[in-house]
Amino acid sequence: MEVIEHDILLVGGGGAGLRAAIAACEASPDVSVGMVSKLYPMRSHTVSAEGGAAGVARDDDSLELHIQDTLKGSDYLADQDVVEVFVDAAHKELTQLEHWGCPWSREPDGRVSVRFFGGMSVKRTWYATDKTGFHMLHTLFQTSLKYDRIVRYDEYFATRLLVRDGVCRGVAAFDLRTGEVKCFLGRAVILATGGGGRIFPFTTNAAVKTGDGMSLAYRAGVALKDMEFVQYHPTGLPGTGILITEASRGEGGHLKNKHGERFLVEYDYGVGDRAELGPRDMISRAEILEFEAGRGLRGPYGDYVHLDLRHLGEQKIDQRIPFVRELARNYVGIDPVWEPIPVRPVVHYMMGGVDTDVDGATPGVEGLYAAGEVACVSINGANRLGSNSLPECLVFGKRSGEAAVAYASQGASEGPREALVGQAQAEEARLDALRHKVGGEKIAQIRRELNSAMEQGCGVFREEDSMAACVDSVRQLKGRYADIGIGDSSRIFNTEIVQALELGNLLDVAEAVAVGALARRESRGAHTRRDYPERNDADYLRHSLVRFAADGPRLDYRDVTITRWQPQERKY
Amino acid sequence: METQTRKFEILRYRPEEQSEPEFRSYEVPCMPDWVVLDALNAIKDDIDPTLSHRWSCRMGVCGSCGMLVNGRPVLTCAAFVRDYEGTIRVEPLSNFPIVRDLVVELDDFVHKIQSVKPWIVRKLEKDVEQGEYRQSPAQLEEFKQFSMCINCALCYAACPVLASEPDFVGPAAIALGHRYNLDSRDEGNAERYDAMHGHNGVWSCSYANECSQVCPKHVDPAMAVNQAKLTGALQWTGILPKKSMT
Ligand SMILES: Cc1cc2nc3c(=O)[nH]c(=O)nc-3n(C[C@H](O)[C@H](O)[C@H](O)COP(=O)(O)OP(=O)(O)OC[C@H]3O[C@@H](n4cnc5c(N)ncnc54)[C@H](O)[C@@H]3O)c2cc1C
Ligand code: SF4
Ligand code: FES
Numbered sequence: 001m002e003v004i005e006h007d008i009l010l011v012g013g014g015g016a017g018l019r020a021a022i023a024a025c026e027a028s029p030d031v032s033v034g035m036v037s038k039l040y041p042m043r044s045h046t047v048s049a050e051g052g053a054a055g056v057a058r059d060d061d062s063l064e065l066h067i068q069d070t071l072k073g074s075d076y077l078a079d080q081d082v083v084e085v086f087v088d089a090a091h092k093e094l095t096q097l098e099h100w101g102c103p104w105s106r107e108p109d110g111r112v113s114v115r116f117f118g119g120m121s122v123k124r125t126w127y128a129t130d131k132t133g134f135h136m137l138h139t140l141f142q143t144s145l146k147y148d149r150i151v152r153y154d155e156y157f158a159t160r161l162l163v164r165d166g167v168c169r170g171v172a173a174f175d176l177r178t179g180e181v182k183c184f185l186g187r188a189v190i191l192a193t194g195g196g197g198r199i200f201p202f203t204t205n206a207a208v209k210t211g212d213g214m215s216l217a218y219r220a221g222v223a224l225k226d227m228e229f230v231q232y233h234p235t236g237l238p239g240t241g242i243l244i245t246e247a248s249r250g251e252g253g254h255l256k257n258k259h260g261e262r263f264l265v266e267y268d269y270g271v272g273d274r275a276e277l278g279p280r281d282m283i284s285r286a287e288i289l290e291f292e293a294g295r296g297l298r299g300p301y302g303d304y305v306h307l308d309l310r311h312l313g314e315q316k317i318d319q320r321i322p323f324v325r326e327l328a329r330n331y332v333g334i335d336p337v338w339e340p341i342p343v344r345p346v347v348h349y350m351m352g353g354v355d356t357d358v359d360g361a362t363p364g365v366e367g368l369y370a371a372g373e374v375a376c377v378s379i380n381g382a383n384r385l386g387s388n389s390l391p392e393c394l395v396f397g398k399r400s401g402e403a404a405v406a407y408a409s410q411g412a413s414e415g416p417r418e419a420l421v422g423q424a425q426a427e428e429a430r431l432d433a434l435r436h437k438v439g440g441e442k443i444a445q446i447r448r449e450l451n452s453a454m455e456q457g458c459g460v461f462r463e464e465d466s467m468a469a470c471v472d473s474v475r476q477l478k479g480r481y482a483d484i485g486i487g488d489s490s491r492i493f494n495t496e497i498v499q500a501l502e503l504g505n506l507l508d509v510a511e512a513v514a515v516g517a518l519a520r521r522e523s524r525g526a527h528t529r530r531d532y533p534e535r536n537d538a539d540y541l542r543h544s545l546v547r548f549a550a551d552g553p554r555l556d557y558r559d560v561t562i563t564r565w566q567p568q569e570r571k572y
Numbered sequence: 573m574e575t576q577t578r579k580f581e582i583l584r585y586r587p588e589e590q591s592e593p594e595f596r597s598y599e600v601p602c603m604p605d606w607v608v609l610d611a612l613n614a615i616k617d618d619i620d621p622t623l624s625h626r627w628s629c630r631m632g633v634c635g636s637c638g639m640l641v642n643g644r645p646v647l648t649c650a651a652f653v654r655d656y657e658g659t660i661r662v663e664p665l666s667n668f669p670i671v672r673d674l675v676v677e678l679d680d681f682v683h684k685i686q687s688v689k690p691w692i693v694r695k696l697e698k699d700v701e702q703g704e705y706r707q708s709p710a711q712l713e714e715f716k717q718f719s720m721c722i723n724c725a726l727c728y729a730a731c732p733v734l735a736s737e738p739d740f741v742g743p744a745a746i747a748l749g750h751r752y753n754l755d756s757r758d759e760g761n762a763e764r765y766d767a768m769h770g771h772n773g774v775w776s777c778s779y780a781n782e783c784s785q786v787c788p789k790h791v792d793p794a795m796a797v798n799q800a801k802l803t804g805a806l807q808w809t810g811i812l813p814k815k816s817m818t
Contacts, residue, residue, distance in 0.1 A: 040682065042723055043634040098704045101692040101755060103712060103719050110706030134633055135719065142690040142748075154682070177671055206628040239605060242631045300573045327631065330650060331605075444617035488622040490588045493672040495616070495624045 001425055002182045006034035006151065008404050009171055009186035011158045011213060013041030015133070015393035016372025017192030018140035019093075023401030025147045031405055033150045034184055036173045038157045038208065038498070042141045045194055045206040046393065049133020050245035050323060052125035053390035055091030057114050061122045063087050068565065070388060073119040073279050074381025075525035075535065076567035077226065077543070077560055082358050084563070086379045086388075086395050093394035094126050102139040103128050105320075115320075116250040117387045119279035119572075125387040130245050130323040136390060156182075157498055158212065160427045161189060161220040161368065162420040168220065168368035169415030172427040176498070179491025181431055183424035185415070187408035188367050190360065190400050191217060192393075195350045195373035197230075198502075199510040201451035203347040204236055204243040210502035211509035213374035217354040218508055222362040223545035225376040227352035227509070228516035229526045231384055232284040232460050236346025238301035242331055244324055244343055246386045248309055249276040251320050255283070256306040256340065257295040263305070272572030279572070281383040281526040284345040288460050299342060306340035313337075345460055349373070349389065351380040351526065352516070355545060360400025367412065369400040378543065381560075382525020435497060439485035443499050446484065447506070450477050454510055458517050462529050467518040474511045475552070481507055512546040515553050520544060537567055575601035578653060580611060582623065583663040585670050593670060595661070602653045608662065609637055609648040612674075625674040632788060635724035638665055639674050645726035645786045665729035667738075681725050684741050687767045688749030693760025711756040718751035718796050720789045727783035727793055733776055740776045741767060743783035743793030750796040753803070761807075769804040777801075 008024045010017050013035050021033050037044070056066050066087045071078055094112075098104055104112045105127050117125040128135040144150050155176040162170035162183070170185040196211025197203040218224050234255070235244040249255070255276055257263045264275040269286035271278030287305055290296050296303035309317060309324070314337045317325055328334045328341045353376035356362050360369040360377065371377070372393040379392060450473075457470020481504060488496040522536035523529050542557040577599050585593035598619055600611045609627055616623045627637040630649040637648045640663040642656060653660065668676035698705065727743040734740050749764045768774060777797045784794040806812040 039628060039634075039636070040678065040723075043628050043636050045629065045634075047634045047722075048629050048631060092700050095700050095704050099692065099698060099700065099757075101752065101757060103716055104704075106707055106709050106712055108709065110708045110711075112704050131633070131720075134722070138719070138721075138723075143692075145686045146689070146691045154679075177677075206634065207630065208628050240630070330632070443621070486621075490586055490622075490672075492587055493624045493675050496621045 001421065001428065002180070003185060003421060004034060004182055005185045006032045007187055007408050008033045009184050009189045010035040010192060011171055011189065012044070012192030012194065012372070012374070013037035013039070013152070014044030014192060014194055014372060015046035015137055015140060015390060016397035017041070017190070018144050019394050019397030020190050020192060020371055020401035021150045022140070022144055022147065023398040024405050025149050027402045027405040028409060031149065031408070034153060034186065035150055036153045036156045036158050036171060036184060038155060040154045041152070042138055044137060045209055046133045046137040046390070048204070048206065048243070049136070049390055050130045050243060051117060051247035051250065052115060052127035052132045052387045053094055053136065054117065054120060054125050054385070054387040055094040055391055056087070056124055057091060057112060057126065058123065061124050065121060066090070066124060069120050070379060070385055071565050072570055073383055073385040075383055075570055076541065077381030077524060079378040079561040080563040080565055081561050082377055083379050085358055086392065089395040090391035093391055093398065097136060097139055097394070100139050100143045102135055105129055115247060116277055117385070118246050118249065118277050118283070119385040120387070125250065127247065130247050130321045133390060157501065158216065159431065159501060160423065161216050162423045163220045163365060164416055164419050166221070166364065167366045167415060170420050170424070172424040174431060176493050179494060181424065181428040183421050185417070185420060187412040187414070188369060188404035190404055191354060191368070191370040191374050192372045192397065193374045196506065196509040197347050197350065199450065199454050199506050199513065200347040201455055202236070202241045204233060204241055205347070210505050212502065212505045213370065214354055215505035215508040217362060217368065217370060218512070218548045220365055220368065221548070222365050222368065223355040223547045224512045225352055225355040225378070225543050225545055226516070227350070227512040227546055228520055228544060229351035229382050230347060230458065230513060231280055231349040231351060231526050232345040233280055233348035234283040234287055234345055235307055235343040237327070237332055238299055238304050238342055238344055240331055241346045242327055243346070243348070244307060244327065244341060245321065248307060248321050248324050251316065252312055253307055253309045256308050257290050258297045259295060263290050263295065270572065274572065279383055280386060281528070282572070284460050285528060287345050297342065302344065304342040304344045307343045308340040309336040310338065310340065349384055351382065351384050352376050352513070358399070359403035360396055361403060367407065369404050371396040371400040382527060431497065434500060435486060435489045435491070435494065437484065437486045439483040441480050441484045443484055443496070443503055446477055446481055447503055450474065450506060450510055453477070454513070458513055460528065462517060462527065463531050464518070467514060471511070471514045471518055474507065474514055478507050478511065511553060515555060516544045516546055519555055541567065573603055575603055578602050578611070579659045580615070581659055581661045582674070584623070584673055586622070586672055604654060606653045607649050608641055608651045608653060608660065611653060612648065612662070624672050633722055635722035638724045638726045638729070639663065640666060640729065645729040647724060647726070647788050650788060665725060667729050667731065667734045668725070678725065681728060684745040685723065685748060687741060688745050689760060689764050689767065690748045690752055692752065692755065692758050693763055694757070695759055705757045707756050715751045715754035718747045718754070718791060721747055721791045722789055724788065726786045726788065730782040730786040732780050732782060733778055737776055739772045741772050743797060746774055746800055747791055747793040747796035750800045765807070768800055769808070774801045774804060
């Protein structure tokens with residue numbers, strides 16, 4: 001078996017992974033970084049982020065305000081010490097990206113422009129028209145190319161962390177082109193594998209967002225934190241789930257029901273008089289309530305509402321949100337200059353993830369770090385504010401890259417080589433067996449049933465019975481997954497094996513979401529229960545932690561860190 | 573919505589089992605709003621799990637899903653089934669070696685992108701604490717279009733020069749190098765000169781303009797090549813310095 005060694009190993013080459021890799025190189029002149037990614041880095045889903053990235057930029061703004069907005073948006077479930085670190089670094093990171101060439105949109109005087117975003121009380125969202133994530137990712141990827149110490153393993157799929165006695169020193173991954181499993185050894189491993197929105201059927205998330213890193217860490221003994229909080233974005237295109245960015249509302253767009261009413265203004269949904277600039281959880285709930293009141297419009301993919309941009313005019317649309325026009329025209333045949341766009345709530349983002357501290361280190365497994373959407377460092381709490389997660393990738397990507405280098409250079413041992421290679425060999429045997437696996441179940445069928453169980457049990461509004469049924473279904477599907485059959489036994493670019501492994505990861509992630517949701521008997525942020533409609537700070541101002549055990553997940557809780565800001569009623 | 577059954581002919585190649593690529597046909601019930609990629613996924617899920625193809629974002633921005641559809645390079649997530657009549661033929665991108673089925677070998681393409689040094693080069697870097705570089709909207713406009721490339725490689729599949737001169741650095745890489753040369757923050761023009769204007773650089777281009785015609789993001793790489801030829805010529809004759817142009 002081929003053994004590949006680097007000081008630092010990264011799994012994932014999206015916004016967080018690339019930022020971590022560059023930070024590691026800058027932290028030490030001779031560190032070598034191996035970057036394992038199942039996609040070419042510039043294909044990572046960071047590419048699809050549209051609206052922008054938040055960081056204090058103007059005189060009418062302050063760090064204090066960005067912190068307050070983030071905490072309120074989180075329904076006070078974010079850790080306040082971590083939010084302070086985040087806000088303090090976010091604008092610097094966005095400036096750093098500017099220095100690296102990111103084509104931020106500009107003011108006439110040459111300064112970077114900022115726009116409004118939901119739940120942000122002033123303009124602080126930096127943007128590159130409405131392809132912010134695309135430009136950030138390509139800027140990071142291109143900048144990373146100048147470091148020949150970053151060695152990329154593109155289209156390698158990581159299947160297992162190599163951990164011995166609670167210390168992580170490597171990862172097993174296979175090269176899609178040859179099917180060969182390789183043993184990667186390093187003194188620290190950083191997971192930057194992104195989210196897992198694909199546990200749901202209707203999502204803005206790419207096919208590859210299958211929660212792989214969450215499952216890897218979970219099975220290595222790290223807890224998954226706050227998994228029950230799943231963000232629905234209020235403006236997805238029916239059918240495809242393609243996102244219409246919140247920037248369309250930041251730039252002045254309106255949401256309307258079938259009577260043409262701006263329902264967020266007409267009815268009391270708690271989003272305040274800035275209505276369309278309210279936070280996502282509240283607006284998604286308002287849309288569902290409109291549907292239930294019979295005020296939605298009906299289409300082949302269920303109910304929807306209208307996103308009306310007509311009053312912005314063609315010039316502003318083309319200047320500020322041209323991609324919205326391109327997407328609406330291409331995918332629903334509607335030109336927003338002349339017609340409103342049909343939209344509905346769509347699964348978008350996972351607030352939860354791998355439990356980490358403020359440097360990305362995972363409690364319990366030494367040498368293992370996580371950053372970006374895969375992680376829950378806890379700045380998003382129960383509801384992320386739009387445009388906070390791109391800067392999250394940068395801030396905590398950088399911190400974990402630096403922390404991993406510090407750890408690796410402070411005498412971290414090499415690890416028991418034979419034992420680690422042995423684990424990778426066991427992984428090779430497992431994958432060999434999988435390629436020839438005979439069984440009665442089909443991957444696509446189990447995935448569909450999983451998707452529908454999650455939609456029914458863990459949607460925008462939740463209830464005890466449907467969540468309990470969801471937990472049961474996921475458990476049964478896990479059992480049936482053991483009996484899948486594989487039709488393709490070849491080694492070269494076998495995407496059926498990829499799908500089989502991804503499905504296994506989806507099942508782990510889905511179970512953690514459902515178990516966390518069922519146990520949280522309150523409504524907070526994106527977790528809304530009809531049977532427990534109120535927030536309950538006395539019992540649940542706590543992070544949930546789901547841990548892997550052979551006989552099913554274990555759940556416990558940890559207090560939220562409160563420093564200077566006492567939880568208040570969340571009013572807009 | 574009602575499905576309509578459509579016939580697809582897909583070039584299959586599994587090197588462990590086949591010596592040569594060959595077409596295989598599939599009848600696929602398609603929804604009226606489907607793109608070609610949806611049909612490929614339906615084949616993979618329900619008809620033939622051995623089909624391999626790349627995709628991710630399915631919204632035309634990650635650049636994974638480029639293939640030939642009826643002989644033309646397109647993003648399959650943006651090519652609607654309803655826009656094609658009769659049998660739809662899907663093949664891997666031309667001018668690239670096939671790894672398997674619809675998956676082509678892209679490492680050479682990525683090396684070419686890297687060869688033009690697509691990053692900001694400066695003699696003196698500014699500290700983050702000092703804030704951003706000022707760049708006017710007009711200066712941004714100078715290069716913006718060339719920064720829209722999603723690395724989908726459709727232009728490489730369409731390029732007649734690459735068909736005969738595989739070492740040509742190619743349209744997307746030149747557009748990207750040119751993008752950095754035009755950026756008011758950059759001083760790396762001289763460092764890019766060899767890759768852009770050397771043996772396999774812009775002068776190989778015969779201006780067939782095929783690249784710009786297939787580009788899904790209106791990057792217009794042919795224009796970048798032409799502009800780069802002009803500045804290169806001026807640099808070569810000494811009218812413009814090879815170093816910083818700003
Ligand atoms: C449509 C859309 C729009 C958005 N818009 C915004 C916005 O405007 N502002 C904002 O702040 N946020 C936005 N977000 C959220 C934000 O884009 C993401 O949270 C963020 O980009 C995630 O980045 P990441 O680096 O963590 O993961 P990703 O970019 O998803 O990268 C994951 C990486 O991990 C690799 N990987 C995964 N699994 C494996 C494995 N098993 N083996 C090897 N490699 C693996 C992948 O190849 C990839 O390189 C948006 C999200 C979506 C879906
Ligand atoms: S220039 Fe256009 S066609 Fe070529 S790789 Fe870039 S986006 Fe694709
Ligand atoms: S799947 Fe991303 S461009 Fe087509």
